[in-house]
Amino acid sequence: SYVLTQPPSVSVAPGKTASITCGGNNIGSTSVHWYQQKPGQAPVLVIYYDSDRPSGIPERFSGSKSGNTAALTISRVEAGDEADYYCQVWDSSSDHKGYVFGTGTKVTVL
Amino acid sequence: EVQLVESGGGLVQPGGSLRLSCAASGFTFRSYWMHWVRQAPGKGLLWVSRISSDGSSTIYADSVKGRFTISRDNAKNTLYLQMNSLRAEDTAVYYCARDTGGYSGYDPFDPWGRGTLVTVSS
Numbered sequence: 001s002y003v004l005t006q007p008p009s010v011s012v013a014p015g016k017t018a019s020i021t022c023g024g025n026n027i028g029s030t031s032v033h034w035y036q037q038k039p040g041q042a043p044v045l046v047i048y049y050d051s052d053r054p055s056g057i058p059e060r061f062s063g064s065k066s067g068n069t070a071a072l073t074i075s076r077v078e079a080g081d082e083a084d085y086y087c088q089v090w091d092s093s094s095d096h097k098g099y100v101f102g103t104g105t106k107v108t109v110l
Numbered sequence: 111e112v113q114l115v116e117s118g119g120g121l122v123q124p125g126g127s128l129r130l131s132c133a134a135s136g137f138t139f140r141s142y143w144m145h146w147v148r149q150a151p152g153k154g155l156l157w158v159s160r161i162s163s164d165g166s167s168t169i170y171a172d173s174v175k176g177r178f179t180i181s182r183d184n185a186k187n188t189l190y191l192q193m194n195s196l197r198a199e200d201t202a203v204y205y206c207a208r209d210t211g212g213y214s215g216y217d218p219f220d221p222w223g224r225g226t227l228v229t230v231s232s
Contacts, residue, residue, distance in 0.1 A: 033219075042205055042225060043205070045221075048220075090216050090217075097169060098169060098170075098172075099145070099215075101147075101154060
């Protein structure tokens, strides 16, 4: 089955930049979406179609993709950015088509 | 305001059944594909199932295929998940989410409901 690999954790000081990677075969040929999930809350879409930002999401959040890796970057990190982040794609390549989430990354603000 | 509210979770014994509901409001429910996604305690997100806007097309994760059935009632603006032959590993918070596209599968989920907890235990 298709796997999206993320680092388990990222630590960053306030005001600095956090980068979260999402690796998967042929990720370059599909759209990647990113969700933020704070403790006890539902996931919230923060980046879609690799690099678009929904209304209401700060410009500090940006997305990119190169080769088999997508990335979510959070600039000028704030304490409120502390959360789990998941990437997600639609896997149409296998016999068992479905949606796949990354393994998740916990962002800790020091 | 677009809103999704799940209900129907609870404690069920292994082998038992449960039906979850997701009440939608603030948008034209019948125009959107809908999903169920679950999250086991302390674990990551796992997609469960998707249904097309008219209910004619459904797909499932391998882990629930043959045991879970997704359905919808567009007249009641409600999404359902019928869960049969439940196992301990089905214990999770179950979220419903709206598909923003409804054509290709390449579109994101937005918004999500707050979830309902299903616990499978004897």
